Amino acid sequence: MNDRKNGAMNTPHDAPADNSPDRRLDAALDAIHGTPVPAEAIERVARTARRLAAESIAPAKGIRPSDRPAMHWPRRELALTAGLLALGVALLVVPGVVAERRAAAAFAEVVERAKAATSVRFTSRQRFGPGPVMKARQWVEGKRARFEMVNVPLVMVFDLDQGEQLLLDTANKYFERSHTKEISMAVGDPVEQLARAAERDVEPVPGEPDSFRGKWVSVLGMADIPDMTVVVDHDSRLPTRIVISDTDPKHPFEVILDDFHWDEPVDATRLSLDPPEGYEAREGLLSLGSVTVAPMPPILDGRVIHDRVPAAVFWSADGTRLTTLVRDPEKTDPRAHEPNMLRQWDLATGELRWSENVAGAGHAALTADGRFLADVVGYEVQLRGAESGAIERTWTTGERLGPLAFSPDGATLAAGIMEWGPYGGRGGKMAGGIEWWNVATGKLVRSIALDLPTTHLAWSSDGRFLAASSNDGPVRLIDATSGAIVRELPGRGPLAFSQDGQWLACATQSDSGHPEIGRITLHPLADGSTQPRSLETAAGRSPSTLLDLAFTRDDAVLVAADWNGDVTLLEVDGGRVVHTLRDHGDGFLGTDPVPGVHVVTPSPDGQTLATGGEDGTVRLWSPGQGGGAVRREDR
Amino acid sequence: MGEGDIDWDRFVTDHAERVLRIALRIVGRLDDAEEISQEVFQECFQVAAAQGIRDPTGLAVRLATVRSLDRLRRRRARPADGAELRDSDRVTAIGPVEEAEAKELTDWLRDAVARLPSRQAEVFALMALEQASREEVATLLGISPDAVSTALCKARNELGAALDRRSGGPMR
Known part of the structure; x- marks a missing residue:
């Protein structure tokens, strides 16, 4: 099992037997060959290529226009990929390309086409100064518009003809309807922004035939914004992306509008000024002016810690401190990666108490009494105060070693074995298992081997069982004393024991698109008379891969975090979705990786829930108060 | 075979993984590799529309190799990347020393391949990185199998010498 593949890379634990250039060259090649090609990336490439095929080939074959893809193809990628050959061929097959037009005239055509469109929907991201990125979905039809914030439970509907606006607080189900003459759709209407830009000089972007750049445009209620870039669809000449920015350090901001869908009928209910059923009137929800011309204020009440991505979050026993294991976001350029860190925050003051370098550590554990932390750096297990x-x-x-779990008495540390990487020292062969370590002496107590990498590990609160699973399943219930496998259960990925030891919750998901995705099975542990229960997340949204599970302290609610950025609270009895927390962002904004929620942890007193996501925040929630967020922002 | 005979949907399904894999192995960054893959398919479609393609697989593989090497050369002024080597997350645990070693070596190799003459770089990328057979590479590049062997030998010698220089002298 420990045989090394010929030419594999030397590790610090194996002295190099041969340091010749050939061997090192082969080692480098082995490392490259071991790099997996992500299935989702293949699917992205294939999906994009099919659209390209439809655009490039299908017209010649007489495919009906309705068969062609919607006009939200990210043209930037096309523009970037236009090498000399591609450009030459394009010149042959597409007569009259933009390169031969005068930029101003071409841009004027864009504006006219946009004005002629009956409707548009798109997404927007806005960042003002050091503030958070505000994301929204927007619909515009004629003089009506809908503005749905993603980060904030807020929806705005405007009707310029009537001078009416409807404001919805979707978290608390409040609405406010008002009449105002001051409504501006500048922030929300891309056509208005284009029209304003057209009054100024517009120049083509070198090397990108479908892009225009406007200088010193006046938008968003501000004059003379230095830079506005508009990317248009090559065929329809309608915008696919608009970027407005000012890099002046005194007042930097960036607004990105993209994922445009033009001329799609808008559901009338989206633009209705009537409040949805069940909403209660409430005055002074937010002033519209602050929304249209300035960044949204932080949400209501709650707390956020802004940091790197929390891979693990632990409460201190008294609930006054949070310890986080943080890493860089997945999108970080590998050259810019910084070591993972363990950090502790004081919740009363919001201050960072300490920060320790744990480069390479992806997992950590805390004893139930909150006295010791464990992490693994390389092949070294570190026990920390x-x-x-x-x-x-x-x-x-x-x-x-991967996942770690302390026994309830803190005397034993269990660690999951994960061998699967190209640099794993096993020639890329997958293997797993569990090791038990005596915390006091650092001695290995027991080790068992499993056939797949142990990616998730949990210790039952009574100390009797360990549950281990791999990303590919199954879940194994293991006698914590003997190491014997007691039961093998269907499920994969995250798992959690209830506090009373009655239930083991397992995600039953498989790959994206699998019918089991987003489902959780509760396996009874006490006796054979109770049937397993099935819970389902995703109320009204496409289900997503679950990343973490946790029971609340009273075992009444199971909390599930997923890759869509949702945190779903499910009743253990009945499976009803009590609440869905969506403050960590949303995966629909195409260019960023989906900001999944990696970790959920209830506080010791059960009054607060901590969630940590790919968006680089730890958020504290009071589930009993409608999931309110952000009391204060700590940096 | 003209483009009229090609089932493009099937072509994409059959070739997306290989094109992406070639690009990823050469450039080492997933975002770059995806962009190159799209460029490759786009070029295939445009060539098909303009003049027809006799060997779409060969064109896709060749374009993936050439475009990836182009990208690598453009990037050579900057330190090479190794996107496959992420800092650990919940499911990976690469030791920091090994990570540094692996990253350094693969970074170096990509940089060195970018410095090779074009033909040698293409042969090396296809044979050593993509692990294509000598005969397939010969067909793809329109050269004889012997010429493939020669180019591969020269490429390995060149890379070996570069490794020696990097280490401060011959170590054989």
Whole structure:
């Protein structure tokens, strides 16, 4: 099992047997060959290529216009990919390309076409100064518009003809309807923005035939914005992306409008000024002016810690401190990667208490009494005092360890074995297992082997069982004393024991698109008379891969975090969705990776829920108060 | 075979993984590799529309190789990347020392391949990175199998010498 593949890379634990250039060259090639090609990336490429085929080939074959893809293809990618050959061919097959037009005239055509459109929907991202990115979905039809904030439970509907606006607080189901003469759709209407830009000089963007750049445009209620870039669809000449920005450090901002869908009928209910059923009138929800010309204020009440991506979050026993294991976002350029860190925050003051470098560590664990933290750096297990973060004991392992879990009494540390990487020292062969370590002595107590990498590990609150699963399943219930596998359960990925030891919750998901995705099975542990229960997340949204599960302290609610950025609270009895928290963002904005929620952890007193996501925040929620967020922002 | 005979949907299904894999292995960054893959398909479609394609697979593989090498050369002024080597997350645990070693070596290799003469770089990329057979590479590049062997040998010698220089002298 430990045989190394010929030419594989040397690890610090294996002295190099041959340092010749050929061997090192082969080692580098082995490393490259071991790089997996993500299935979702293949699917993205294929999906994009099919659209390209429809655009490039289908017209010649007489495919009806309705068969062609919607006009939201990211043209930037097309423009970027236009090499000399492609451009030459394009010149042959597409007569009259933009390169031969005068930019101003071409842009005027864009504006006219946009004005002629009956409707448009698109997404927007706005960042003002150091503030958070505000994301929204927007619909515009004639003089009516709908503005749905993604980060904030807020919807605005405008009707310029009537001078009416409807404001909805979707978290608390409040509405406010008002009449005002001051409504401006500048922020929401791309056509208006284009028309304003057309009054100024517009120049083509070198090397990007379908892009225009406007200088010193006046939009968003502000004059002379230095830079506005408009990318248009090559065929329809309608915008696919608009970027408005000012890099002046005194007042930097950026607004990106993209994912445009032109001339699609808008559901009348979206633009209705009538409040939805069940909403209660409330005055002074927010002033419209602050929304249209300035960044949204932080939401209502709650708290956010802005940091790098939290891969793990732990509460101190008294609930006054949070410890986080943070890493860089997945989109970070590998050259810019910084070491993972363990950090502790004081919740009363919002201050960082300590920060320790744990480069390479992707997992950590905290004892139930909150005294010790454990992490693994390379092949070294580090036991730290949770109060100071200082290392108190270390020992080395012969295995590549992943998830960690302390026994309830804190005397034993269990660690999941994960061998699967191209640099794993097993020639890329997958393997897993569990090791038990005596925390006091650092001695290995027991080790069992499993056939797949152990990616998730949990210890039942009574200390009797360990549950281990891999991303590919199954879930194994293991006698924590003997190491014997007691039961093998269907499920994969995240798992959680209820506090009373009655239930083991397992995600039953598979790959994207699998019918089981987003489902959770509760397996009874007590006796054979109780049937497993099935819970389902995703109320009204496409289900997503679950990343973490946790029971509330009273075991009444199971909390599930997923890759869509949703945190779903489900009743253990009945499976009803109590609440869905969506403050970590949303995956629909195409260019960013989906901001999944990686971790959910209830506070010791059960009054607060901490969630950490790919958006680089830890958010604290009071589930009993409608999921309100953000009391204060700590940086 | 003209483009009229090609089932493009099937073509995309059959070739998306290979095109992406070639690009990823050469450039090492997933975002770049995806962009190159789209460029490759776009070029295939445009060539098909303009003049027809006799061997769409060969064109896709060749374009994927050439465009990726182009990207690598454009990027050479900057330090090479290794997107496959992320800092660990919940499901990976690469030791920091190994990570640094692996990244350094693969970064170096990509940089060195970008410096090779075009033909050698193409042969090396197709044979050593994509692990295509000598005969397939010969067909793809329109050269004899012997010429493929020669180019591969020269490429490996050149890379070996570069490794020696990097290490401060021959280590054989």
